[in-house]
Amino acid sequence: MGLPDQVTVRAPRAWRLPRPVAVALRLVALLAATSVVTFALVAASPVDPVKANLGQAAYAQMSDAQRAELAEYWGADTPLPQRYAHWLEGALHGDLGQSLRFGRPVTEVVGERSANSLALMASAWLLAGVLGLALGVAAGARRGGPLDRAVTGVCLVLSSTPSFWLGLVALMVFSVGLGWFPLGFSVPIGVDATQVSWASRLHHLALPALVLGVANAPSIALHTREKTIEVMQGDYARFALSRGETRRQVLLRHGLRNLVLPAVTLECASVGEVFGGSVLVEQVFSYPGLGQAAVTAGLGGDAPLLVAIALASAVVVFAGNAAGDVICALVDPRIREGRLEAHGAS
Numbered sequence: 001m002g003l004p005d006q007v008t009v010r011a012p013r014a015w016r017l018p019r020p021v022a023v024a025l026r027l028v029a030l031l032a033a034t035s036v037v038t039f040a041l042v043a044a045s046p047v048d049p050v051k052a053n054l055g056q057a058a059y060a061q062m063s064d065a066q067r068a069e070l071a072e073y074w075g076a077d078t079p080l081p082q083r084y085a086h087w088l089e090g091a092l093h094g095d096l097g098q099s100l101r102f103g104r105p106v107t108e109v110v111g112e113r114s115a116n117s118l119a120l121m122a123s124a125w126l127l128a129g130v131l132g133l134a135l136g137v138a139a140g141a142r143r144g145g146p147l148d149r150a151v152t153g154v155c156l157v158l159s160s161t162p163s164f165w166l167g168l169v170a171l172m173v174f175s176v177g178l179g180w181f182p183l184g185f186s187v188p189i190g191v192d193a194t195q196v197s198w199a200s201r202l203h204h205l206a207l208p209a210l211v212l213g214v215a216n217a218p219s220i221a222l223h224t225r226e227k228t229i230e231v232m233q234g235d236y237a238r239f240a241l242s243r244g245e246t247r248r249q250v251l252l253r254h255g256l257r258n259l260v261l262p263a264v265t266l267e268c269a270s271v272g273e274v275f276g277g278s279v280l281v282e283q284v285f286s287y288p289g290l291g292q293a294a295v296t297a298g299l300g301g302d303a304p305l306l307v308a309i310a311l312a313s314a315v316v317v318f319a320g321n322a323a324g325d326v327i328c329a330l331v332d333p334r335i336r337e338g339r340l341e342a343h344g345a346s
Contacts, residue, residue, distance in 0.1 A: 023322065030314055035091075036084065038310040042303040043080045049301035053100055087304065097304030101296055106308045109293060114312065116186050117289035120209055120282070121274050121316070127213030128220060128274070129267040135217070136224025137259060141247050143229050152225070155218035163215040163277045167284035170211050181207040184286035208285045212277050216270055224263050231255035261328055268324025272317045 017025070050070050062070075071077045078086075087097055096106040139151035158166075174180045182188070186204050187196040231237055232247070232255070240250045251259075279291030286292070290309050297305040 027315070027318055030318060031311055034310050034314045035088070035307055038307045039080060039084045039087070039303060042301065042306055043083075045298075045301060047299070047301040049100055049303075052300045053302075083303075087307070096308045099297070099302055099305040101300040101302040101305060102293075106304045109305060110290070110308050110312060113288060113290045113293045116287065117278060117282070117291065119205060120212065120287065120289055121271075121278055123205065123209035124212035124216065124278070125267070125271065125274050127209060128216040128270070129263070131213065132217040132220025132267075133224055133260070133263045135221040136263070137228050137251065139221070140225040140228025141232060141251060143232075148225075151221065155221050158215065159218045159222075161215070162280070163212065164280040164284050166215055167208070167211045167281050170207055171284065174207055184284075186288055204287075208281050208287050211284075212274065212281045215277055215281075216274055219270065219273075220263060220266055223266055224259060227259055227262050228255070231258050264327050265324050268320045268327065271320030272313075275313050275316055 016022075050067065068077075090097060094107075096110075098104070099106050099109050102109050135151050135155070139148040142148050171183065175183050182204050184204075186201065187193050188200060188204075228251070232250070234255075236254055237250050240254055241247070245253070275291075278289065279294060281287070282289045282291035283295055290312060294306065294309045296302070297309065
């Protein structure tokens with residue numbers, strides 16, 4: 001009798017959600033968790049929204065009945081679960097509430113401030129990426145040289161320097177001392193925003209974006225420097241150098257893709273740091289963005305506006321990480337192919 005034929009038993013195929021659906025569900029879960037945590041933190045804050053928005057003098061002159069009426073109007077005495085349920089019901093219908101500090105719908109305040117903040121963060125984000133990649137490659141390619149020591153030293157100093165202090169120094173040097181840039185704001189003082197040219201807006205944006213970009217470039221530069229040293233010590237790089245190629249040719253022909261991929265990943269992951277740094281930079285330059293609005297809302301106990309800004313920041317950070325995945329797949333097709341194979345095997 002012959003041996004029986006071998007029977008291959010395959011495990012049942014695991015069911016997976018389509019990738020866009022899975023990403024959307026993760027975003028919804030992130031927004032829900034962000035709103036709950038923000039409401040809980042505002043409720044635990046010692047800031048009394050009634051006193052913060054009226055002022056101590058006006059609050060002292062009010063009767064107990066007026067204080068109770070205002071507390072009820074602003075929801076200061078409403079239990080947290082009831083307050084959150086009321087907000088969530090309105091948010092599901094597109095109503096994020098009324099800002100206590102600005103006296104306007106939250107969507108209007110966030111919409112106006114988002115344009116300024118996104119322009120600032122996008123400019124700083126691109127500047128940090130380009131500057132960090134260029135300095136890291138230049139320093140790593142000449143390890144131990146004067147340029148490497150200078151770049152490493154400056155990056156270490158900037159990494160330990162608060163962005164608000166860097167902004168104050170930039171204001172004193174470039175605005176007060178040299179007069180190259182305005183002292184702050186997004187438009188000239190006393191001029192209607194609708195009548196301001198794009199050149200004037202860019203002039204007001206330049207110095208805050210430069211400060212924020214320089215403050216976030218050192219981490220990318222130091223990481224890229226280490227990766228450049230690793231690439232230049234690889235077997236293929238040493239073989240190319242032995243054939244007579246210059247360091248520049250080796251970097252451009254053989255090491256650039258290996259350097260760009262981790263730099264892009266780190267750059268996209270730094271969106272949260274750029275957003276956090278913009279809060280301090282906007283305060284220093286009196287730049288009317290989401291960061292300045294968040295500080296104003298926090299000091300006034302403006303829960304609806306704080307929640308909306310927290311949700312906007314969560315969306316920005318989530319979009320940055322998602323963009324990093326897409327860009328890495330475009331730069332290195334092996335990543336995309338690996339995902340397709342993993343999805344097919346499942």
